[in-house]
Amino acid sequence: MDMAVIELSRLQFALTALYHFLFVPLTLGLSFMLVIMESIYVITKRPIWRVITRFWGKLFGINFVLGVATGLTMEFEFGMNWAYYAHYVGDIFGAPLAIEGLMAFFLEATMVGVMFFGWDKLGRVQHLLVTFLVALGTNLSALWILIANGWMQNPVGATFNPDTMRMEVSNFGDVLFNPVAQAKFVHTVSAGYVCAATFVMGVSAYYLLRGKWTNVARRSMMVASAFGLAASLSVVVLGDESGYTLTDNQKMKLAAIEAMWKTEEAPAAITVFGLPDIQARTTHFAVEVPYVMGLIGTRSLTGKIDGIEDLVLRADSRIRSGVIAYDAVQKLKVNRNDVAARAVFEEHKRDIGYALLLKRYVSDPRQATNEQIMKAAADTIPNVPVLFFLFRIMAGIGFLFIAYFAAAFWCASACGFRRNWFLRLATFMLPLPWIAIEFGWMVAEIGRQPWSVDGVLPTFLGASSLTVPQVWATIIGFTALYGSLAVIEVRLMLASIRKGPVEHAPDEVAHEGPFAPLPAE
Template identity: 50%
Template structure:
C-alpha cells in the first residue's frame, strides 16, 4: 500500500469539497432570502422588492450554476479514488445520493428556470410558490447529502455481510433519521443563511458607500441584517446542539476540538482559548484558558467529567485486540466458508473496524504476520493512531466559532443602526460589512474541516479506516489528476468571481426612489434629512 496515493486521494477530495463548499451555503441561504423578499413584495406590492428579488436572484443563479459544476466531480471521485469505500458501503451511501439527484436536485433546477424567467408569465402568487419550491429543493439537496455524510459520522441502519464483505442497508429509516445527520443538516443550512445575509449586507454597503441604488440598498441591508441576526443566533445554538451530539457519539473528536488529554475535574475545568497541542507526547505545551467554562459547555452540567484523549486511547486498546481476532477469523472464514470460523468472527464482530485499522501497523500490512511478541506493540501504535489530529481540530473549531460570534456582532449592529435610520452615518459598519463578504466562506470551510478531520482515521466511523478505502492508483496518476483538477476548479472560481463582481458592480436594472419611499426609510445622504431633490419614482419592473 502506497501511503502517498492515500494522502493524494485525500488531498484531491478535500480540495474538491473545499471548492464546491464555497457555493453551497450561499445557494442555501439566498434561496430562502429570495423567498422572504418576494413574500414582502407580494404582501406590500412595492416594486422595489420585486427589483430586489430579481437582482439577488441573478447572483443566486450564478452561484448555483458554478455549484453544480463543481459538485458533479465529487460524486465521481467516490468511484475513481475511493473504490473500496464505494464497494463496501455503496448500498447505504448511494441511496440518499440517488434520492438527492432524482428528487431534490431536479426539483431545484427545474423550478429555477421558472423563477428566473417567469416574472411576466406567472401571477404573483404563482411565482412566489415557485421561489419557495426552489428554496425547498435547495435545502432538500443538502438534507440528503448530509444524511449520506451522517452515516459516515455515525453509522446506523447497516449490517455487515461476511459473505460479500460489504455493509448492506438494513433499516433505511434509521439512516434517514440518524440524529447526527439531522444535527448536521440544521447547523449547515442555517450557516448558509448567515452566508447569504453577509453577502447581501456587503454588496448593499458597497452601494451605500457610493450613494448608489439607495432605496434598494437600504431595504436589502435591513432585511439581510435582521435575517443575519436570527440566523447567526440559530447557528450558534444549533452548533452547541451539534457539539452535544458529537460529545455523545464521537468522544475523540470533541476531546481533540478542546485539546483535552486527561480526564477533566469538574467544575473548575478550564476551557482553553489558545493552546499548542503536542500529539506525540499527548499534552499541551502551552495553554491559556478560562476556568469553570469547559464542563457546562460540553456536558451541560457542573459535575460531569469529560473524557480525555489518553483515556480514549487506553479504552481503544481492547477494541483493537478483539478487532484483530475478528479480522483474522473473517479472513479464515472467507477461505474456508466454515461455520466454526464464522462463529469465531461473530464473537468480536462489532470491533472489526479496529482490527482493520491495525492492518496499517502489521508487518507487510498483513494481520497474519502478528505474533505474540509484536502484538502489543502493534496495538499500542494503532491506539495512538485512532484519534484525530488535535492541532487541526483545535484551531479549525476556534476559527469557526470566532467568526460566528463576529457575524452576530456585525449583524446586530447593522440591524440596530438600520432600524434606527442611522446606517449611512455609521460608515464603519458599512465598510466592515463590505470587507466581511468572504468570511462566511472561511467559517463554513473551517466548520467542514472540524467535522471531517475529527472523524479521522475513519471514512466510516469505527467501521472502515481511511487508508483502506482508497483506490489502488499510481502516484503519477494521482499527481496528474490533481494538477488537472486544480487548474479546472481554479478557472471555475475565477469565473464565479468575475461574474459576481460584474453584476454586483452593475447593480439592479433600475435605480431611484421617490420622496415618500425615502421618507419611509427615514434616511438621507449622510445628514439624516430627506434630500430636497429626491429622484422621481420609477417603474421598478
C-alpha cells in the same frame, strides 16, 4: 498500499470539497432570502421589492451554476479515487446520494428555470411558490448530502455482512434520523444563512457608500440584518448541539478539539487558548474556563469527557477484539456454516473496523505484534493542533457575527444605515463567513481521521488502485478547470454587482427615490 496515492487522493478530494463549499452556503442562504423578499413584494405589491428579488436572484443563479458544476465532480470522485470505499459502504452511502438527486436536485433544477423565466408568465403568488420550491430543493439537497456525511461520522443503521464482505443497511430509519446528521444539517444550513446575510449586507453597503441604488440597498440590508441575527444565534446554539452529539459518538474528535490529553474531573473546563504539544501530551499556556466544557459536552455537572490517552487505551482494546472478529470472518469465508465462528463474529463484529487499522503495518491483522497494535491505537488520534486552532477561529468568528448582526439590527432602526463606519465594517466582514465555514468543514473531516467511516473503514483502505502520476494529473486538471471557473464566476458576480439592478428597475427606482446620498463623515 501506496501511502503517497492515498494522501494525494485525500488532497484532491479536500480541494474539490473546499472549492465546492465556497458556493453551497451562499446558495442555501440566498434561496430563502429570495423567498422573504418576494413575499414582501406579494404582500405590499410595491415594484421595488420585485426589483430587489430579481437582482439578488441573478446573483443566486450565477452562484447556483458553479455549485452544481463542482458538486457533480465530487460524486464522480468516489468511483475514481475511492473505489474500495464505494464498494465497501456503497449500499448505505449511495442511498442518500441517489435520493438527493431524485427528490431534491431535480426539483431544484427544474424550478430554478421557471423562477428565472416565469416572472412575466406567472402570477405573483404562483411565482412566489416556485421560488419557495427552489429554496426547498436547495435545502433538501443539503439535508441528504449531510445525512450521507453524518453516517460517515456516526455509522448507525448498518452492519458488516461476512457473506458479502460489505457493509449493508440494517435500519434505514436509523441512517435517516442519525443524531449527528441532523445536528450537522441544521448547523450547516444556519451557517449558510449567515453567509448569505453577510453577502447581502456587504454588497448593499458598497452601494450606500457610493450613493447608488440606495432604495434597493437599504431595504436589502433591513431584510439581511434581521435574517442574519436570527441565523447567527442559531449557528451558535446548534453548534453547541453538535458538540453535545460528539460526546456520545465521536469522543476522540471532541478530545482532540479541546486538546484534552487526560480525562478531567467532572465538569471539565474549556480551554480558550493554549499551545498543544503532541510530544509532551500537554497544552502549554492553557487559559481555561471552569465547568464550561462539561456543560457543553454532557449537559450536566457530573458527566465526564474522556481524554485522549484513555481513548487510545480503549482503541487498543477494540483492535484486539476486532482481530478476533477478523479471524472469525476468515473462517466463515472457508465455511459459511461454521456455527462457532459465526457466534464469535456476532460477539465481536462491532470492532472489526478497528482490526483493519492494522493493515497499515501487516497484511494479516492476526499476525500483528503488540507494538503494531499500539501504533494502530495511536493512529486514532487526529491532528490535535490543527483541530484546536481551526475550531477556535471558527467559533470566534461565529460569536463575532452575533455582535455584528445585533449592531446591524440596531442600525436599521436607529440610523437607517447612514453611518459610514458601519458600512465599511459590512464590506470588511464579507469574507469572514466563508473562512468560518471552510474551517468548520475541515474540523469535521480532519477530526474523523484516520477513518473514512468512523470505526468502520480506515481512510487508507478506501482508495482506488491508482498511480501517483495519475492522481497528480487529475489534481492539476481539476485545479486548472476550477481556477478558470472561479475567475469566470467572480467576474460575473462583480460585473452584475457593478451594473446593479438596472435591467429590472422601473424609472422611479432607477433614479433612486427618497433616500439622498450619504453625507461625508
